[in-house]
Amino acid sequence: MEEMPVRESGIRENLRQVEANIQSACLRAGRSRNEVSLIAVSKTNPAARIREAYLLGQREFGENRVKELLEKEAQLPQDIRWHLIGHLQTNKVRAVIDKTVLIHSIDSLKLADTIDFEARKKQILVNGLLEINVAEESSKYGFYIDEISKILNRLHQYKNLKIRGLMTVAPIVSDPEQNRGVFRRLKELSIDIKCKYADNMAMNILSMGMTGDYCVAIEEGATLVRIGTGIFGTRQIGERGE
Numbered sequence: 544m545e546e547m548p549v550r551e552s553g554i555r556e557n558l559r560q561v562e563a564n565i566q567s568a569c570l571r572a573g574r575s576r577n578e579v580s581l582i583a584v585s586k587t588n589p590a591a592r593i594r595e596a597y598l599l600g601q602r603e604f605g606e607n608r609v610k611e612l613l614e615k616e617a618q619l620p621q622d623i624r625w626h627l628i629g630h631l632q633t634n635k636v637r638a639v640i641d642k643t644v645l646i647h648s649i650d651s652l653k654l655a656d657t658i659d660f661e662a663r664k665k666q667i668l669v670n671g672l673l674e675i676n677v678a679e680e681s682s683k684y685g686f687y688i689d690e691i692s693k694i695l696n697r698l699h700q701y702k703n704l705k706i707r708g709l710m711t712v713a714p715i716v717s718d719p720e721q722n723r724g725v726f727r728r729l730k731e732l733s734i735d736i737k738c739k740y741a742d743n744m745a746m747n748i749l750s751m752g753m754t755g756d757y758c759v760a761i762e763e764g765a766t767l768v769r770i771g772t773g774i775f776g777t778r779q780i781g782e783r784g785e
């Protein structure tokens with residue numbers, strides 16, 4: 544059943560603005576526009592608002608909670624590509640691995656093991672990113688950079704979980720330039736990993752940059768940007784401590 548849009552949303556104008564910003568960041572960085580994909584982070588927004596963005600051509604959406612992702616996935620068009628971007632508990636792995644195109648938030652070895660195990664039972668391939676806590680903030684999930692070399696050998700052996708790259712949630716800052724070093728560090732780490740494990744870890748994806756800092760992230764090599772408030776407007780309840 545069709546839901547009616549509740550109010551004038553500005554989604555069209557926001558998407559247009561974000562697209563213009565992505566294009567100019569690509570231009571500044573000498574990158575091609577098609578190296579960067581926009582994920583519309585729809586958490587806390589109702590299905591009707593997601594459908595609005597969908598009707599404007601947006602196909603990649605990000606959710607940070609499994610329950611919300613599954614509820615929305617069930618009622619929205621099947622060609623939407625759902626990204627899981629929030630912390631994933633191992634007991635929810637089975638329910639979500641065949642509903643998402645990419646799990647951005649692999650933040651522990653136990654979680655990675657579980658995804659590989661459950662994917663094997665379902666006989667599917669699951670794509671994932673390692674979440675890196677570049678700035679070593681105690682409030683955040685993710686591996687520290689110096690933990691990574693110790694676990695690569697194991698990640699490398701998975702048959703049903705394919706690690707495609709890295710993701711980070713950069714600190715909340717007043718000036719996006721303050722996060723440039725974080726993004727640069729993530730890119731460097733992905734190059735290091737690719738050099739050591741080129742055969743089974745592609746490292747083609749760098750998921751970094753949010754509403755406040757995606758232009759800088761693109762300049763530093765982001766291939767996926769995750770934008771919520773910049774598209775849907777301010778959320779009722781902040782999901783990351785705003």
Ligand SMILES: *Cc1c(COP(=O)(O)O)cnc(C)c1O
Binds near residue numbers: 712753
């Ligand atoms: C909420 C969220 C975003 C989007 O944040 P905005 O600042 O609204 O763009 C991106 N990534 C993750 C992991 C999030 O939880």
